[in-house]
Amino acid sequence: MNPLPPHLPDHPDRLWRSAEPKRSYDVVIVGGGGHGLATAYYLAKNHGITDVAVLERGWLAGGNMARNTTIIRSNYLWDESAGIYEHALKLWEGLEEDLGYPLLFSQRGVLNLAHSLQDVRESVRRVNANRLNGVDAEWLTPEQVKEVCPIVEISPDVRYPVLGATFQPRAGIAKHDYVAWGFARAAADLGVDMIEHCEVTGLDVRDGRVTGVRTTRGPIAAKKVALAAAGHSSVVAGFAGVALPLQSHPLQALVSELLEPVHPTVVMSNAVHVYVSQAHKGELVMGAGIDAANSYRQRGAFHIIERQMAAALELFPVFARAHVLRTWGGVVDVTPDASPVVGLTPVEDLYVNCGWGTGGFKATPGVGWCYAHTVATGEPHPLNAPFSLDRFTTGRLVDEHGAAAVAH
């Protein structure tokens, strides 16, 4: 079992200084979440483009970046997904060093449980697909699941018994805020402006080409505009007449009080719908399904939480008297095929990155890397080329939600 560190790491003395907007930039990134910050960092680092502003409506990285359950894995079914998530995971593996910032990145593995014969088929399929894609993956029997995570209930006498699980040992968790701050700090060091409390209220488009953004802090000219505003990307892209096929839903999560270590890995279950890890300080971090209603409100309905707790106790009876300390909600933006949109738009020099649904955090460095390439060169990186906006016209979908028993 992984011992938890007695103390959390120290932070360097300076993170970033909130900048005042200049009149123009080479690149304006709309959205100061993890993706926007990572994109800014890689634009500067990989492409030498440092005249960049990251515009954030609220406080930096206060949206989904501050609200997710921090799970990192790359064991996706389809080749296209495995490609970009595995690229992200490889970057995660060197990210603390690259950013010079502690991220509490912990490769403690993830178990995706199977509870029905169909779950088993889909899980085995995914393990095989992962291996051919160079993604570490194993199929575990219930007894092997118990060895990895002793507190999982594997009795055959429960409503939906655990029939096995896929295991990705390189998967894990990281501290979401630190990831955002690490990227922000490194990008700021390279000259990127972090502009907080600056909401984009319009896009200037001339002759089919974007020339700048309008904001609550005045107009800002831009040679290129890169949207990274999750579900609100629809609103911003709408300013330029670009329709994005997104639906936004609340997604809730919660933490328990601090507990002595009991849970050494990450467990996800789709059939008994819950996912759980134990963070470094000792709190259980849990999530479940999305709220069905569409909404931009960062709050959900309570019965989702109740259902989630029932699921948690089915899998982990030992949690019975743990306490829910805090619940919260984020907003996930979902496309028709549950895969993201990263690439060009019909408007020249306007780029879009959205639709990450429940998978955005784990992809952060991978997206930043590929999106920066797309923005810098005007051409998609090979890893995000499959995630073009026009796939909804051609039909070349990357259907992750219809596909397999892969939880978020």
Add this chain to the structure above:
Amino acid sequence: MSTQPYRREGVTGRVLRFRFDGRDLEGLAGDTLASALLAGGVRAVATSVRLGRPRGVYAAGCEEPNAVVQIEEPFPEPMLTATTVELYDGLVATGLAGRGRLADRPDPARYDAVHAHCDVLVVGAGPAGIAAARVAARAGARVILADERPEPGGSLLGTTETVDGGPGRAWAAAEVDALAALPETRVLRRTTVIGHYDDNYIVAVERRTNHLGAAAPPGVARERVWRIRAKRVVLATGGHERFVAFAGNDLPGVMLAGAARTYVNQYGVLPGRRAVVFTTNDTAYAAALDLADAGIEIAAVADVRREPGRMWAARCAERGIEVLTGHVVTAAKGEGEVTGAEIAPRTGGRAREVAADLLLVSGGWTPVVHLFSQAGGTLRYDEGLGAFTPGETRQAAEAAGFAAGVTTLRACLADGAEAGRRALAALGFGAPGVTVPVVEEEPAAAPAEHLWLVESGDYGTHFVDLQRDVTVAEVLRATGAGLTSVEHVKRYTTAGTAHDQGKTSGQLTGGVVAHALGVDVAALGTTTFRAPYTPVSFAALAGRDRGPLHDPVRTTPMHEWHVARGALFENVGQWKRPWYYPGLGEDPGEDMEDAVLRECAAVREGAGAMDASTLGKIDVVGPDAGVFLDRLYTNMMSTLKVGSIRYGVMCRPDGMVFDDGTAIRLADDHYLVTTTTGNAAAVLDWMEEWLQTEWPDLRVRCTSVTEQWATVALAGPRSREVLAALAPGLAVGKDDFPFMTWRDAEVAGIDARVCRISFSGELAYEINVSSWHGLALWEAVMASGEVTPYGTETMHVLRAEKGYPIVGQDTDGTVTPQDLGMEWIVSKKKADFVGRRSYARADTSRPDRRHLVGLLPEDPGVLLPEGAHLVSVSAAASVPSSVASAALPAVPPVLPVPALGFVTSSYRSAALGRTFALALVSGGRGRVGERLYAPVGDDLVPVTVTSHVLYDPEGARRDG
């Protein structure tokens, strides 16, 4: 020596014995664990999480930041505040170092939930809440009054204030007893409202037996979740006192002034012998005087203000209490606990140390706006209180009393009554003339001064969040790192994220951040208030939805028969379906493989029966039923003749198969549609979505009738004679009863609808009867002779031999009907149907799409695992860790290896005498005869691609 040396003289009661940190101690009935520990002289109760500092009781309620304990007996429970644990005989607890321990044995307790509706929900049974509830209740409104404590009264419990001429505590008890006696009023004690959701949906948790310890009656739910829908909500949630950041403000013996007052008055406990009081406002004077009256020496009052309330100063003077105005406590002194306080003029100057074992602090009071904020209400900064108070609300809810920023008892009572009246008016009740209780005139309070921190030293022990061990030094570090938002500072320092969720520390942290940044506290704002208000056990929220009740178990009318015959079951959705029947053959020790081979052979050679009752069934009725089904299925349903049956496939708008089944035309305006077992609800939802949102003009009604029918699938060459014997009145001849038609008939004396359809390729019937008669029909079929019961596994094998796909197994949401080799089912004639447009897209006509094909492992004994992938001969060499094969060139593995497809179904076939599989393979129909490899473990299994129809491709067996 007394076991309760700090019990106030003359206080008696039933003695309770408990154990804390290995020490045997005693308390009195009515104590909390915290008050009993104080009575026993226990100062250090817990250890801080990060710095390992000793910590004592700091507060007297749920806001306690320090005294976090683990219950060991009667059952382990982590991270409770000693201030909210009611004492009981036999309690065993230990102090924690910020982290709790889960039990290593199952929780034997039960939990449940209840729904309630009311006109007015009043949260908090303090003065304002009682005042509101009594106005509403006496007008006849349905009222729920919920309070987190065992006893009503709120702030009155801890004071000596009088109401209507008597002790406030007694007034509250009498009023609430009177309310509880009203038929339409419900009083919920020990019930914490934890969440305020949209449309006044309120979640509360009632602790029903926790306070009884081992004496808790079995069978009574330990905790109960109340799901309350209220027309109006009055939030009379009171306030929490906050402290001031100064050096050593965490030492055991430092305590909130109001808490000390509560210990003296409510619990009869002396939290110390000699106290120094440090305050920024008038309220601590009442505490000082009550403590003095109880015999605690008040060594000094340090008041940061120049001008304390005159009356308070006078009363202190009467008692000879020294009041040092314009002074602050610069440090709490002591090793491990308070032995004194360093007091200095605020403006600087010589400090002096005053000996004391108790240091009371009051940095002002913060209204409890958690629920108001959760409900979407805005907050505004109140300069007088130095805290945020309720602003605008978008729900039918309002705050009352101190929660609304009202400060005196008299005003709180009046405000509560007014809130009650407003609620009544909004609901259309006449407001009765209810008198407001009489309280003594209170002196006008002198304005408080908002001091957040006392500047001194390196701020290393100036705590702002005691439980998270966050000091002013950490806050300064965060602001120094460039963070300017309270949310960032919270996350950087973790202040406000602990068990107490910042109840005492939130406003203080905000004040210190504002101080550090030189900005206005009001502009800085607060962090977001989130449910639950206090921690709630997982088990309470899970309630009864555990074990067999976690998800409904659906069984067919024949279920008990299957159980009695030893069937093993497969979960399909919520249904239990017989999977196979081991031991029904000659070999009682039969395994799955043998049982399935036996069942398959029986169907192919004789007759078998399967319980098919779980298939979804939807009645589609109305003049436009045919048009409607034409739009949902890819093929034509409107032309189906009454008396006939047609197989159909439904697709999503992207053209991918969503479900399949049959449509039976019962009348011109009446179809019965069947769905897969797992998709029944989804298909009905799908139908309703289209009807309600896109085609509301269609005159169609859809009704689920899945559970109204029981279905027996009778299959095999002998099925006709079995049916003929059971239904002598039914003409069963091939031409009398053709394939894909249905007949009403009496089968085994039961009214039945018999359909001639087949999912095995054999001559077969599905006999449908009212579910009441399902078991009788099944038993009659079984009694008819040589009919072998078979389960889902055999059904899967038989259909796979025929190449019939199972939606969800051989499809995955990315497969078109054409991919399945069912081009014929996609109508070319119909103007439109869901999915049609997508077949014109470039991607749906790619030649390399994955097609459903058959696979034959070259070794007929090798069974491919379902989910195995398929690679080309050339790619196979790149598969890592593959064993060296003579057939393959040895090259280093190159990743990723392109996969051509994967195995969706794989079985041993009795009819084929070998193994076979179905697979989705890129360009599969063009690869028939090609060899591919399936990497399995460290092996590469060679397979040959074949047609997906492996058995009776001519369909000769269908008619028997």
